[in-house]
């Protein structure tokens with residue numbers, strides 16, 4: 001089976017998973033760490049280059065204060081507890097999103113985790129926290145505009161490659177596969193630019209129930225898709241559809 005270079009996952013359904021068990025929503029988020037570990041291990045084992053997880057959106061700040069606080073504590077705890085194991089697995093961890101909205105403590109902790117794993121050559125794991133696809137595009141536009149204003153860049157030199165490099169995932173290949181659990185069939189402002197040619201796999205599983213078999217089903221779905229990148233079927237190379245990579 002062709003191994004994708006970059007998998008993105010919207011981890012949805014934690015709240016419903018907890019409600020079905022009469023538990024607080026925070027218990028669902030906590031249970032969501034198990035499939036996170038599984039996906040990291042499985043992607044590493046398969047030789048996937050990059051895995052990007054949507055953990056907290058720009059819009060999630062509007063949830064009840066208690067839930068936001070419990071998610072922030074979970075991120076603090078998770079980074080603290082998991083980083084040694086991720087490092088052992090040679091995973092390079094990065095966080096994408098508007099980190100200025102995070103507490104100073106969480107900002108410091110994620111910066112330390114990034115620094116600690118920066119030299120690792122295994123899976124590139126991106127955790128999106130306080131992230132929105134539109135925010136990402138705006139921050140990239142702002143960076144380029146500032147460079148133009150200072151005279152370091154000419155507007156005519158802004159092309160797709162230069163724009164992509166200014167995005168949070170600059171330097172990584174586009175996502176080949178976007179998985180969303182929890183039954184909704186929406187993008188919900190995740191990685192808008194980087195999923196331009198991604199295959200979309202929507203799973204009815206709630207995120208805490210996402211397991212190895214469901215990840216395999218998503219990969220089989222991708223393997224069965226013909227990726228044409230706007231070309232006709234006849235223009236594609238015989239083996240694999242890697243034309244635009």
Ligand code: FPP
Nearest residue numbers: 011012013014015016032033036055075078
């Ligand atoms: C969406 O489910 C899930 C979240 C907002 C949080 C996801 C976070 C984790 C799984 C923890 C991962 C942590 C790290 C550090 C990678 P929902 O609450 O919208 O569920 P619902 O649709 O059933 O209400």
